[in-house]
Amino acid sequence: MTREVMPGRRGRPRLARRTGPAIRRAIDHAFAILPVMAESLGEPLASRYHLLRPLGSGGMGRVWLARDPVLDREVAVKELRLPDGLGDRERAELVARVMREAEVTARVRHPGIVALHDVLVQDGRPWIVMELLRGRDLAAQVASYGPLPYRQVADLGARLLDALSAAHAQGVQHRDVKPGNVFLSADGRVVLTDFGIARPAGQASITEAGLLVGSPGFIAPERLAGDRGGPAADLWSLAATLYTAVEGVPPHQGTQAEVIAATLTRDPRPPVLAGPLGPVLTRMLARDPAHRPDTGAALATLRRIADGGTPGPEAGAGAPAGPVRRRRWWIAAVALAVAAAAVPLTAYALRDGEPGTPPPRVSPVFTRAVDLCRALSGAQVRRFLGAPADPHPEKAGCQWAVTGAGVELGAETDSDTPEPWALDLASARTLMQGLRRQYASGPRDGDLIWYEVGLNQKTQVIESAARDVPGLADEAFAVDVTTPEGTAKAAWVYFRLGDLVAVLRYAHLDVTSPAGLRDEAVATARSAAGGLSGLA
Structure with a gap:
């Protein structure tokens, strides 16, 4: 793709029209919460x-x-x-x-x-x-970015297991470890929240006899079977949480009853994205608690993987393999108990999107070049372009194009750094600020040529001012590329993912609405950011 931006007369700003709906939404929201606030x-x-x-x-x-x-x-x-x-x-x-x-x-x-x-x-x-915590929970992080890199998940797991060990040392079980109760704080902490159903070991539950409290899919098999459980049950729940983070899906899927039955009777699908983290997760998810590694061995293994090492033999330490104790599984009764269980309140934090909330600082680090052509799958390319397209590698980039639509993903760098993979976090933030400033003064004129898409002649276009895109990577903004008459031609999305700054350029000639084309570009960029996270 050839893109030329030629300085010239400024385009006419359209800020009033574009910000009007946002202001109206803010006013509507303010009036909506006034009765709630007035009540309390x-x-x-x-x-x-x-x-x-x-x-x-x-x-x-x-x-x-x-x-x-x-x-x-x-x-x-x-x-x-x-x-x-x-x-x-x-x-x-x-x-x-x-x-x-x-x-x-x-x-x-x-x-x-x-x-x-x-x-x-x-x-x-x-x-x-x-x-007051500021950031987002792990469930929201995975929903936004998809599966996280295994080293990052191992680091999260080590920190969470260290926190659980501190609780277990006081005789306290958490009993509801799950992605929604893992908070990624903006100050870099990983915080285990909602001890609302925690109890000291040996203390009877305050709920009625037979009422199981927890979240199906993250409750250890022995607790589903009616046992009190112990630290090994929290370890299983942590493993299910880490499995969800690295695979993008929980160990067992289906209806509530199906998940409970699978937890009791089947091993999870072997992890496919977890790399060296996979074997330790498999052992931590053993249905028999006697076959799970002890806390110390699991913690050492998670730390080793987070630091770039490989699991040692102690990762599987536990009781010797032997006959599994036979249990009676009251699946129907347990399913009814879970369905009736009281769910504790978990949201005692400022989430992403709340005013004044900085984005979470849990991001991959790129220490070597990655193949950007692997950031989008064939199915994703087909969905965003409307037809299959082969990837075409470029220098620090990749392009997918068919007649009428195209995507180009590139990595950016500054004048002091020869390769985009050599940027550190501070330099990446500075570069992103500089790119944003280029569009800060409002629309500007340029010319666009993209032969692969069908734009074979110079087309006069206007690049809009930068528009923030919340919730995409660590920070992101989008730029509309339109004709002087306002017909959409393309959209650029710049985003920073840890110490990597990338730009995604998107065109679809059948989409003439700037907002519609921008939405498609942002959706494509979200998928690309998720793919890049797994390549770090």
Whole structure:
């Protein structure tokens, strides 16, 4: 593809038309939350915590963004919502559950476990004051970017297992380790959240007898079978979480009952993207807890893989292989118990997309050249272009094109770095800022030629101002490329993924709407970013 951008007279800005809908959406959102805020805002909670706005809600209550003027900081406040019509016993049980969450969380001090600041009861309801996390959970990360690189997942696993070990040392089980309860904080921490169903070993559950609490697909087989479980059950749940992160799907899929039955009776599909992490995940997911590695061996193996090494023989340490103890599997009863289980509230953090939330800093590091032609699969290319297209490698790039549509993916670098793979994180951020500044002053004129797509003659185009694309890689912006009359011709998407800066150029001559073409380009860039994450 040949692309020429020639300086000339400035195009006419169209900012008023483009920002109008966004402003209207913001106004609508403000009016939508006013009744909620008016209902609960008032006197400070416990004469101290000023509730600012709701962050989220779940089956058991609501989470608030609040301010603590005593310590001059923002906090997350979890409010228990007691359903109408509860008897004294049920009300006491719910209150006990939240108070137990506070007790258990406060007992364990670790940077990988969310910190508890205060707990109180006001107006007959318990409130828990916790640290405010900024970032996103692992489930959202995988949903946005797809499977994560195995070394990154091994590092996450090592940090989470270290946090679980601290809890186990205090006699505390988590019992609901899953991607939604793993928070990737903007300050680089990996935080295990929601100890709401955690309990000390040996303490009876506050739920009714036979009621299983947890998330199907992430509950260890022995707990599904009715055992109390122990640290080995948390290890299994962690392995299921890491499997989901590296493979993009959980170990077992299907309906709730199908997942439970599979967990009890079948081994997961062997990992295909996990590399050297695969064998240790397989052992951690053994249905018999006696065949899982102990915590120390698993932690050492995860750290070794995260550092670029290979698993040692101790990764499989555990009880010698022998006859598996026969169990009775009450699958139907367990399925009913899980379906009826109370699900604790998990969202006590500012998620990505909340005002003032920086993006999560969990990104791959590119230390060597990668084949950009592997960033998109054949099926993805067919979907985005409407027809199959073979990849054509270019210098630090790749192109897929058919008559009427094309994609070009390239890696960018600065004047001081000969190869894009040699950029460090600081240089990549600076480069991204420079690229953004090129489009900061508004639309500019240029000429576009892309022979492979069918643009065989110079076409006068106008490149729009940069438009931020939230949730794509670490940072991203898009540029519309249109005729002076406003007909879409192409769209560029620049994004930074760790220390790699890339640009995706997209054209589809059947799409004439700038917004529609931009949406297609952004979707293609998301897929490419996910593919690149797996190549680091």
